[in-house]
Amino acid sequence: MNFCESKLRVRYAETDQMGVVYHANYYIWFEVGRSDYLRMFGMTYKDMEAQGIIMPVIENHCRYKQSAMYDDMLTVKTSIKELSPAKISFLYTLIRDADGVILAEGETVHAFISSSKRPISIKKVNPALYELFLRAKE
Amino acid sequence: MNFCESKLRVRYAETDQMGVVYHANYYIWFEVGRSDYLRMFGMTYKDMEAQGIIMPVIENHCRYKQSAMYDDMLTVKTSIKELSPAKISFLYTLIRDADGVILAEGETVHAFISSSKRPISIKKVNPALYELFLRAKE
Amino acid sequence: MNFCESKLRVRYAETDQMGVVYHANYYIWFEVGRSDYLRMFGMTYKDMEAQGIIMPVIENHCRYKQSAMYDDMLTVKTSIKELSPAKISFLYTLIRDADGVILAEGETVHAFISSSKRPISIKKVNPALYELFLRAKE
Amino acid sequence: MNFCESKLRVRYAETDQMGVVYHANYYIWFEVGRSDYLRMFGMTYKDMEAQGIIMPVIENHCRYKQSAMYDDMLTVKTSIKELSPAKISFLYTLIRDADGVILAEGETVHAFISSSKRPISIKKVNPALYELFLRAKE
Numbered sequence: 432m433n434f435c436e437s438k439l440r441v442r443y444a445e446t447d448q449m450g451v452v453y454h455a456n457y458y459i460w461f462e463v464g465r466s467d468y469l470r471m472f473g474m475t476y477k478d479m480e481a482q483g484i485i486m487p488v489i490e491n492h493c494r495y496k497q498s499a500m501y502d503d504m505l506t507v508k509t510s511i512k513e514l515s516p517a518k519i520s521f522l523y524t525l526i527r528d529a530d531g532v533i534l535a536e537g538e539t540v541h542a543f544i545s546s547s548k549r550p551i552s553i554k555k556v557n558p559a560l561y562e563l564f565l566r567a568k569e
Numbered sequence: 570m571n572f573c574e575s576k577l578r579v580r581y582a583e584t585d586q587m588g589v590v591y592h593a594n595y596y597i598w599f600e601v602g603r604s605d606y607l608r609m610f611g612m613t614y615k616d617m618e619a620q621g622i623i624m625p626v627i628e629n630h631c632r633y634k635q636s637a638m639y640d641d642m643l644t645v646k647t648s649i650k651e652l653s654p655a656k657i658s659f660l661y662t663l664i665r666d667a668d669g670v671i672l673a674e675g676e677t678v679h680a681f682i683s684s685s686k687r688p689i690s691i692k693k694v695n696p697a698l699y700e701l702f703l704r705a706k707e
Numbered sequence: 708m709n710f711c712e713s714k715l716r717v718r719y720a721e722t723d724q725m726g727v728v729y730h731a732n733y734y735i736w737f738e739v740g741r742s743d744y745l746r747m748f749g750m751t752y753k754d755m756e757a758q759g760i761i762m763p764v765i766e767n768h769c770r771y772k773q774s775a776m777y778d779d780m781l782t783v784k785t786s787i788k789e790l791s792p793a794k795i796s797f798l799y800t801l802i803r804d805a806d807g808v809i810l811a812e813g814e815t816v817h818a819f820i821s822s823s824k825r826p827i828s829i830k831k832v833n834p835a836l837y838e839l840f841l842r843a844k845e
Numbered sequence: 846m847n848f849c850e851s852k853l854r855v856r857y858a859e860t861d862q863m864g865v866v867y868h869a870n871y872y873i874w875f876e877v878g879r880s881d882y883l884r885m886f887g888m889t890y891k892d893m894e895a896q897g898i899i900m901p902v903i904e905n906h907c908r909y910k911q912s913a914m915y916d917d918m919l920t921v922k923t924s925i926k927e928l929s930p931a932k933i934s935f936l937y938t939l940i941r942d943a944d945g946v947i948l949a950e951g952e953t954v955h956a957f958i959s960s961s962k963r964p965i966s967i968k969k970v971n972p973a974l975y976e977l978f979l980r981a982k983e
Binding site: 462491 | 863865868869870872876894901905906907908909912
Binding site: 440442443444459462463466475476477501502 | 716718719720735738739742751752753777778
């Protein structure tokens with residue numbers, strides 16, 4: 432349960448005139464990976480937001496190695512990199528299913544904030560979730 | 570004051586591997602046109618939402634004549650087509666600045682709803698705005 | 708084989724500050740439906756483009772009935788509406804899986820053009836494909 | 846001439862259900878900044894591609910400090926960070942015009958490749974452009 436794999440197929444809308452996927456879209460795929468990762472815990476991000484736990488991206492990074500192309504089947508492999516009561520970060524590996532080649536590696540860092548956009552301690556607000564994250568990270 | 574012209578330059582992200590702008594993005598430009606149209610009245614859509622007047626798209630249509638391309642300078646010409654207390658529709662003409670050619674013609678229909686997503690009468694909720702729209706339409 | 712069903716989950720990136728999916732994204736889902744429809748014939752759109760058969764959208768229309776929301780599981784049901792040697796049109800029904808409610812109904816019209824962007828007759832260029840489309844439509 | 850300022854207004858489509866701009870869109874704005882930067886030299890990116898000089902993003906990074914919101918007027922301040930015959934990197938500062946607050950700081954790294962996607966030396970392929978970049982960086 433230390434990582435989660437999401438499958439997706441490249442959409443035409445995601446390409447640009449270079450004939451490959453526009454780079455910013457990789458971050459949308461990472462979000463798909465992150466959503467699936469949370470779902471794996473039986474805790475959807477939708478539920479988290481409903482409970483007033485918001486996780487905005489405060490930093491991200493991506494290294495692009497090879498281009499994803501229209502109609503490619505891809506796997507996003509998501510794991511937790513770091514966790515503190517105030518922040519969480521995720522790692523992503525994007526793999527092309529046809530040949531197993533790694534297309535990109537990325538990272539996103541998130542703050543935990545409340546619905547009113549104040550910083551919160553996830554450890555205090557939802558200790559059970561914090562424990563789950565902690566164990567997943569190991 | 571019966572129409573509004575918005576200028577925009579095509580972004581690389583808006584193209585697809587056909588080498589032209591992906592069709593769905595035209596609706597985003599129409600939204601830019603609509604926002605500018607409302608701003609022309611001194612009433613931004615941001616203010617309208619803050620006042621609890623939401624205008625979701627309930628129908629739209631576009632006829633694509635020629636392709637917009639990366640870096641093109643374009644004009645969106647926006648006007649009101651129809652108005653009732655429950656609904657409003659806008660017309661859009663997308664023009665390529667370099668030669669004045671019409672690239673697309675579109676239409677969006679919007680319901681007036683409240684923050685709680687109930688249908689409202691704009692005529693009752695904000696008669697002054699209704700009057701403004703009515704005069705603009707003429 | 709007269710229609711194709713595509714499953715997709717709503718991405719966070721597809722929502723807007725109304726708390727629902729931004730309307731233009733429905734057309735991207737229709738494209739997913741269209742791609743899957745063609746794949747059903749053993750003829751991917753990727754292959755078609757490689758063979759020099761391009762299908763740009765020349766007109767589209769959508770009627771929005773209820774909002775799609777983040778994390779919703781949806782089905783796009785795609786079928787062919789009309790076919791001629793020069794054009795093809797598709798119909799789409801967007802269904803929310805949780806309760807089977809129809810969220811939207813759309814249509815896209817496409818011209819058949821060559822890689823050099825000239826109109827072509829699909830009947831002449833690829834009679835087998837034209838026959839497949841014809842039978843699918845029935 | 847060592848930096849370029851681009852003005853843009855936040856589009857509704859760029860927001861998400863958090864009520865702020867979706868993080869991946871910042872990279873699209875950086876691309877707007879980069880395009881304008883090149884245009885400042887009288888060398889548009891469109892021309893560069895036409896000459897067979899392609900600049901795909903091979904790495905990017907963004908630090909998000911405060912949220913951009915719908916209808917905000919923003920400035921993207923773009924400059925060159927590093928240059929070699931094989932690569933170029935740009936720095937971006939995103940500023941909210943209303944109060945001058947820095948919303949985000951980003952960076953993108955690009956390889957120079959040919960139309961056939963082979964690495965090229967910009968110094969050899971277009972020495973004049975390389976010199977321009979070099980002087981702009983100083």
